[in-house]
Amino acid sequence: MGHLITVATSLNQWALDFEGNLERILESIRVAKQRGATLRVGPELEITGYGCLDHFLEGDTCLHSWEVLAKILSSDEVTGIVCDIGMPVMHKNVIYNCRVIIYNHKILMIRPKMWMANNGNYRELRYFTPWMKHRQTEDHYLPRMIHAVTGQNKVPFGDAVVSTVDTCIGVELCEELFTPASPHILMGLDGVEIFTNSSGSHHELRKLYTRVELIKEATMKVGGIYLYANQQGCDGDRLYYDGCAMIAINGHIVAQGSQFSLNDVEVVTATIDLEDVRAHRAVSSRSMQAASAERYQRIEVDFALSADSTDSVVDFQELIMTRPDVRYHRPEEEIALGPACWLWDYLRRSRTQGYFLPLSGGIDSCATAVIVHSMCRLVAESARKGDQAVIADARRIAGEPEESKYVPEDPREFANRIFHTCYMGTENSSDETRKRAKDLAQAIGSYHTDLNMDTVVASLTNLFSFVTGVKPRFRVHGGSAAENLALQNIQARLRMVIAYLFAQLLPWVRGRYGGLLVLGSANVDESLRGYFTKYDCSSADLNPIGAISKTDLKKFIAYARDAFSIPILTDFLEAVPTAELEPITETYVQADEADMGMTYDELSVFGRLRKVEKCGPYSMFTKLVHEWGSFLSPLQVAEKVRHFFFEHARNRHKMTTLTPSYHAEQYSPDDNRFDLRPFLYPSRFPWQFRKIDQEAARLPDRTNVKPADAKAQMPHPEDVD
Structure with missing residues (x-):
């Protein structure tokens, strides 16, 4: 019976923070060794x-x-343990994404990545070249600084495996797990029993299940032990890497780390019997394939990962016998945790003094505020557990001196120090939204201000009237569409200016130093449709909900109401979404869905078909005419599809200025990294729309709704800047 103690780690690394990254790597090795591990990934x-x-x-x-x-x-920490460490390596003037396998102050081999992540948020082929010489190695000549430590001049570089006294280890890098022909299959057939996977996989809502199933499947057929290590934290960009390190054996997860955490170092370990792998592989069909498998070069090391069965150090009671259930968060919990951890990383690493949020009394800014509240809850929870790193960061952010004994154990008290909200009302604002904003601020503890900006708006409209001799009017007062739009947008844009003024000066007003980061709160559906004013208060430093749908945000608010005990959130759920930029009359109240000409649920469908399913106008129509055909006629579906693509196309330019948003959804329209498309379109799509119309006229109507009536019901909103 051979026992093997294995380890996978999650580290909260930061791009170009070589000093901090080194400390966290060494700490993870230190913790792994304390737990008796002999392999660290x-x-x-x-x-x-x-x-x-x-x-x-x-x-x-x-x-x-x-x-x-x-x-x-050079560190004593790497004695007596095999370590799998990731870094870029230039080999023969080509840059590779590599794993460096070390043992006892020596480099055993360097394994370059063979299959690159090069879609969505990933651009690995822009920086790295894949290693295409499968099952081949070359000599890599080491820098003199490494020779001075190890005495080595060269090491194997390429696609090989590490052979220890008792087992064999193979390396798989992130995307290679997701490819159809994953390396672990052929390595497993050639006798590799332990697979390591070092990943930089970001969080998206509902994504973890896919990752877990792939890890389980990786060893279900081929057998073996799979160690999955993933980065955790923001790393300085729009993505949040959600950790969740895992250890699997023979298709079963036996250890799992946290998916969302404020910890900088988290080590996950398991004690596993190698004989379980060998027993699992004792299948005739598998053995026949293995007998004819191509050979991998083995890099030999005189070291056993498993302890001798007579060694008293091994506690056989620790052997993994149970198969715990994999922990999944519901999407509502993911929204509460992922963006909150992301915001904490930005706050502590930007060395600013807190956040400022224009709080409108609507559900979007409400959701952003509740996410900050969730962040404060996580900080308080870590502080109560004695996490000194979190406590030190919280003291600095809150303006406490280093020698202070302040501990942020109360999330509302901590929020009052670092979270600032402001209701910016006009004559078009309602008492209901003002009250909701005030009540929410009180419930979560933010430092709240309330102002009326009519005089600022009037000064600009009066300036325009003085220069041009004409005074613009709202539509309800007889004004044109251009006047109505301009008067709405000037309110929205002034809110951005006021937000940055208050963010820079509120700490000074309170007798503190530094400034605040401004938070935006435009959801993914409004961005997709372009339903926001360019350079209004959606323009900010960060937007934690910029890639989350309205539908998911409502579910999150319902969850937070109960989980965080905030009853006022019911009022936000029941309120009709409105921008409150036009005057309210007896016969007219501005409503978002009426303005957009489509519902938020429809926008979610359009978004997924456009981006995830890669549909243009015609293919989207052909899909929806079947999905919606029981309650919408082909002409109605055609009208909705055309309306969506027209609005999306003519507002696409706004995506180039989107506030950096937490990436949580596959259909995010973020032009800066994720959704690389033109921003000047032939927005009436004459060829595509004509083909849709021809098909719609040919298809039978499966509803009782007459096309003429349906078209009359479709709102035609004014242009939104």
């Missing part, structure tokens, strides 16, 4: 941080990576 590109982007093209990045690796190799 870290996340992808852990020395540099995953999100260095074009910095990977700089020689400095590779240089500093070797300098950090030299310090790791």
Whole structure:
């Protein structure tokens, strides 16, 4: 019976923070050894941080990576443990994304990534070249600084496996798990029993299930032990890497780390019997395939991962016998936790003094405020557990001196120090939204201000009238569409200006130093439709809900109402979404869905079909005419599809100025990284729309609604700037 103590780690690394990344790597090795581990695996590109982007093209990045690796190799921590460490390596003037396998102050081999993540948020082929010489290695000549530590001149570089006295280890990097022909299959057939996967996988709502199933499947057929390590934290960009390190054996998860955490270092360990792998593989059909499998080069190391069965150090009671259920968060909980952790990373690493949020009394800004409240709850929970790193960051952010004994144990009290909200009312605002904003601020403890900005709006409209000799009017007062739109947008844009003024000066007003980061609160559906004013208060420093749908936000608010005991959130759920930029009359109250000409639920469907299913106007119509055909006629579906693509196309330019948003949804229209499309379109799509009309006229109507009536019911909103 051979026992193996294995380990996977999640580290909260930060792009280009070589000093901090080194400390966290060494701490993870230290903790792993304390738990008796003999193999330690870290996340992808852990020395540099995953999100260095074009910095990977700089020689400095590779240089500093070797300098950090030299310090790791020199450390006493790496004695008696095999470590799998990630960094970029330039081999023959080509940059590769690599795993460096070390043992006892020596480099065993360097394994470059073979299949790159190059879609969605990932652009690995921009920086790295895949290793295409499968099952081949070359000599890599080491820098002099490494030779001075290890005495080595060269090491194997390429696609090989590590053979210890008792087992065999193979490396798989992130995307390679997701590819159809994953390396673990062929490695497993050639006798590899332990697979390591170092990942930089970001959080998206409902994504964890896919990752877990792939890890389980990786060893269900081929057998083996799978160690999955993932980065955790924001890494300085729009993504939040959600950790959840895992250990699996023979298709079953036996250990799982946290998915959302404020910890900088988290180590997950399990004690597993190697004989379980061998028993699982004792299948005739598998053995026949293995007998004819191509050979991997083995890099031999005189070290046993498992302890001798007579060694008193091994506690056989620790052997993993149970198969715990995998922990999944509901989407509502993911919204509460993921963006909150992301905001905490930004706050502590930007070294600012808190957040400022224009709180409108609507559900979007409400959701943003509740996410900040969730962040404060996580900070308070960590502080109560004695997390000194969190306490130190909280003291600095709150303006407390280093010698202070302040501990942020009350989330409302901490929020009052670092979270500032402001209701910016006009004559078009209602008493209901003002009261909701005030009540919410009181419930979560934010430092709240309430102002009326009519005089500021009037000064600009009066300036325009003085220069031009004409005074613009709202539509309800007889004004044109252009006047109505301009008067709405000037209110929205002034809110952005006021927000930044207050964010810069409120700490000073309160006798503190520094400034605040401004939060935006435009949801993914409004961004997709372009239903916001360019450079209004949606323009901010960060937007935690920018890639979350209105539908999911409502579910989140309902969850938070009960989970966080905030009864006032019921009022937000029951309120009709409205921008409150036009005067309210007896016969007219501005409503978002009426203005947009489509519902938020419809926008979610349009968004997923456009981005995730890669549908243009015609293919979207052909899908929806079947899905919606029982309650909408083909002409109605055609009208909705055309209306969506027209509005999306003519507002696409707004995506170029979107506030950096937490990426949580696959259909995010973020032009800056994720959704790379033109921003000047032939917005009437004459060819595509004509084909839709022809098909709609040909298809039978499966409803009782007459097309003429349906078209009359479709609102035609005024242009939204």
